[in-house]
Amino acid sequence: MSYRSLLTRPVLAWCAVSAAARVPVAMAPLALVFLVRERPGGYSLGAVLAACYVVGEIAGAPLLGARLRPERARRQLAGGLAGGAAAFTGLGLPHGAHPVLLGALACVAGAAPAAAGGGMRALLTALVPPGAVTRAMSLESMLGSGVWAAAPAATTGLALGAAPYAPMLLAGGLMAASVAGLWLLPGGWAADDTDRGGASVTRLLARAWPVYLLGAASMTLLALAELVLPALLEQRGVAVGWAGPLLVGYALGMGVGAFLYGLRPWPGRLPVQGLVLLAGVTGCVLVLALAPSPAAVAAGLLVGGVLQAGVSLSRNLTLRQVLPPSVLAAGFSVMYASVGAGYAVTGALAGGLLRVAAPSTAILAGVGLTVLVAGVAAVAEHRTYRAAASSGPVQEPVSEAGPADSADPGAVARKVRR
Incomplete structure (x- = not known):
């Protein structure tokens, strides 16, 4: 299809x-x-x-x-x-x-x-x-990027x-x-409250906290890429005006990444996919901090945008795995809030660090925070997944295109930055 x-x-x-x-x-x-x-x-x-x-x-x-x-x-x-x-x-x-x-x-x-x-x-x-x-969902992501x-x-x-x-x-x-x-449009979508197994909406949403935390961790990298970029360009001796075109390239990269992620099935379970892609985005942000060449900064942002789209897609599809259909809209809303909070917290941290450290140092500190948060969330998510598997097979969504879903990557991020 x-x-x-x-x-x-x-x-x-x-x-x-x-x-x-x-x-x-x-x-x-x-x-x-x-x-x-x-x-x-x-x-x-x-x-x-x-x-x-x-x-x-x-x-x-x-x-x-x-x-x-x-x-x-x-x-x-x-x-x-x-x-x-x-x-x-x-x-x-x-x-x-x-x-x-x-x-x-x-x-x-x-x-x-x-x-x-x-x-x-x-x-x-x-x-x-x-x-x-x-x-x-990939189409939705491309629409949001536009x-x-x-x-x-x-x-x-x-x-x-x-x-x-x-x-x-x-x-x-x-x-x-x-x-x-x-x-x-239709007045709603089909869902049966019995799919909650008697659990409250709040309890079901709380069980998915590792997914939200990993979403927030991925958004800390986006915060670093956007908020510290002007100061980093000054540190490298590059005109600050280049920040705008570079961030446009980042946004275009996210659109391309969403398109590619929906084209075919990708190997590995969704939690593993998300972690691998998050590691790739982390590497791209490290390139921003350590590479002196403006071309390397541009390449890091472009590739990072492509991978960031995949992180958001895998996170939201993982959410579709762990939540029943009747609370899925609530889960998407909580994810939206969590990534916004992650962006805002990282922005505050970066702003404080820029007062006492070089922009490249602020980025490195932010990357360290991301790795710490992602590690905690990954361990918790693995335990949750293993516990679910011990009580029965985990249902992987199957589609002709493969496992993927979409968020609105960077939405809250750009709002906080503005």
């Missing part, structure tokens, strides 16, 4: 609705900075508003995601997206409002639609036959060419359009 087989009316409608919901999320942090940058201390205020937005997302994704129910997913997703559309519009209309009000609206804009990503991903799996899930590559340029053009609040109004309009578009 090829990617062309996915070009059906339901999947194309899903892509349109998903893009309309994701573009505002991708625009938000940079748009918040532009919204207030002309005020006194505007850049500092913009950073605070962006932080409020990300905190809202990290809190809202697990709280609202755990309440998503397959049989009424459309109504729940519509409510969250409608709340986000209202908050974005509220940020754009009274754009001269008090900072406290803007901060509250930014927090709501992040929290209200935070579970939509997990719900939309679970809905996508219901739109395609089992043998096409792999490529469908959105995240285009959103910053669109935000900057609107804010500078039209008005500082124009990106917020566009974001509100797009998210409102995604609410209407939900009625082009």
Whole structure:
């Protein structure tokens, strides 16, 4: 089954609705900075508003995601997206409002639609036959990469060419359009609460903590690659302006990696695949820290992007293994929050280290933290897998394309960076 087989009316409608919901999320942090940058201390205020937005997302994704129910997913997703559309519009209309009000609206804009990503991903799996899930998820990942590559340029053009609040109004309009578009899609997906074996949703989500921790560990590498890159280029004597094109190459690499991962089956169990790919990304980040050549830095980012996509794909498919279908959307939402938290923590660590150490040293310290966290998660995941195998065979998802699934790689990462 090829990617062309996915070009059906339901999947194309899903892509349109998903893009309309994701573009505002991708625009938000940079748009918040532009919204207030002309005020006194505007850049500092913009950073605070962006932080409020990300905190809202990290809190809202697990709280609202755990309440998503397959049989009424459309109504729940519509409510969250409608709340986000209202908050974005509220940020754009009274754009001269008090900072406290803007901060509250930014927090709501992040929290209200935070579970939509997990719900939309679970809905996508219901739109395609089992043998096409792999490529469908890879298609979702490529769509997300395109959105995240285009959103910053669109935000900057609107804010500078039209008005500082124009990106917020566009974001509100797009998210409102995604609410209407939900009625082009099924109302939910098939799932039976009995698949939980009597366990609560919270307990089932907690059992998957090694998967979330490995997802957070992979995002620490992305944080290092993005946040420390400008300072690293200065250390190497390279113009800081090259950071933008280099990160575009990283994003393109992730899109290519998602495409390749869905083309064919790959050897090894999913947890092993994730660890091998994570080791490859770690090596690429080490190249950034140790290689003096700008060409080596560019190559490290490009290859690292390709491998990072595979890490995200394998992590989410592992999540599909360990969680029953009725709580899968909640699991995707918790994963989203965990990788965002991992990115934010690493960003804070890198910022502190840059005050007292060279950028290359900060990267090496971050790599050490990643290896430590990944090691703890890998040991715990192996024990969980072995315990499940002793009680019965572990069910590996089988598809014509092979074992793969998708996240939205770098989504929260870019928001925190902006």
